[in-house]
Amino acid sequence: xxxxxxxxxxxxxxxxxxxxxxxxxxxxxxxxxxxxEHLSDAERKKLLHQTVLTTERALRLTSDLTKAARLDSALxxxxxxxxxxxxxxxxxxxxxxxxxxxxxxxxxxxxxPLLLVANRDLLRxxxxxxxxxxxxxxxxxxxxxxxxxxxxxxGIVRVGVRDFGPALSSDMWRTLQKKLESxxxxxxxxxxxxxxxxxxxxQFADAMNGRIGAVRHKDGATFYxxxxxxxxxxxx
Amino acid sequence: MTRVLLxxxxxxxxxxxxxxxxxxxxxxxxxxxxxxxxxxxDAFHPEVIVxxxxxxxxxxxxxxxxxxxxxxxxxxxxxxxxxxADQFDAKKLNEYGVKRVVDKTTMYSADLVAAxxxxxx
Numbered sequence: 001x002x003x004x005x006x007x008x009x010x011x012x013x014x015x016x017x018x019x020x021x022x023x024x025x026x027x028x029x030x031x032x033x034x035x036x037e038h039l040s041d042a043e044r045k046k047l048l049h050q051t052v053l054t055t056e057r058a059l060r061l062t063s064d065l066t067k068a069a070r071l072d073s074a075l076x077x078x079x080x081x082x083x084x085x086x087x088x089x090x091x092x093x094x095x096x097x098x099x100x101x102x103x104x105x106x107x108x109x110x111x112x113p114l115l116l117v118a119n120r121d122l123l124r125x126x127x128x129x130x131x132x133x134x135x136x137x138x139x140x141x142x143x144x145x146x147x148x149x150x151x152x153x154x155g156i157v158r159v160g161v162r163d164f165g166p167a168l169s170s171d172m173w174r175t176l177q178k179k180l181e182s183x184x185x186x187x188x189x190x191x192x193x194x195x196x197x198x199x200x201x202x203q204f205a206d207a208m209n210g211r212i213g214a215v216r217h218k219d220g221a222t223f224y225x226x227x228x229x230x231x232x233x234x235x236x
Numbered sequence: 237m238t239r240v241l242l243x244x245x246x247x248x249x250x251x252x253x254x255x256x257x258x259x260x261x262x263x264x265x266x267x268x269x270x271x272x273x274x275x276x277x278d279a280f281h282p283e284v285i286v287x288x289x290x291x292x293x294x295x296x297x298x299x300x301x302x303x304x305x306x307x308x309x310x311x312x313x314x315x316x317x318x319x320x321a322d323q324f325d326a327k328k329l330n331e332y333g334v335k336r337v338v339d340k341t342t343m344y345s346a347d348l349v350a351a352x353x354x355x356x357x
Binding site for chain 2: 022025029032033050
């Protein structure tokens, strides 16, 4: 379909502007609604809470953008990390946001503990980003799962975020796979996404000698990061 | 009471917009994505559709094509309510039932209500 005008190139700058437009527009509408004098105290409190949480989401993106821009010049310490504990920290951080949207987020833990090699801050940012994306695509009342999987032969640990929402169409999935194979570059995860979140995640993963990927399900998707397992695993 | 279907995937924005529309005296139902919108269209028979463009799953354009493929739903006026209003020209989208384009980033409640009033059958 002709939208009525030609498309334009999506540069990181354009993508950042696009990604920030939605939360800013939402904050503006929430603020305008707060001006309604007929609101009850409970409604007013709810709108204020939503405003704060939306602002925090937007601030996370700006913080990630700053971090991504400084990746080349910065030194990131890679160390053995317990992904299960990190996932639990991410879940604690996101619980209020998910609850406010009527969704839940949980860690699907492993029976046996393991360690991977990563930078704690970068991995945390990747998981926050994937979870934020999952929140947007999950259906009300569903739970988003953070999952950890070990591939012993290849010495890889996969940390994934599974959402339960509308399935990606075959066309969209093919586009995503093609783009994921040639990452890092701006990749369009889902139709309304500029791909900026995945672009940032792929840069963070690359800085930790890892990679990101996605798995399509009938009822949603899993976005994951794969990192080297730590040798210290054998000491556990 | 005129029935308005609001298709918006951000739950909080949908709540705000639905309140604006309801306060203006319309009956409103919310669909969070295109498949839900199609189901609601069949049961609710909206007289106006307010449609976000960048939806989770199928895009607004898939929904517009679906609506246009039936004679009854093809007649329902559509208002695009989007953050990327600058990329659309309502006149060029008229053949898809789009009568108005409202910019979500700058709109006030009165703008949304005025857009609905202007396209009511």
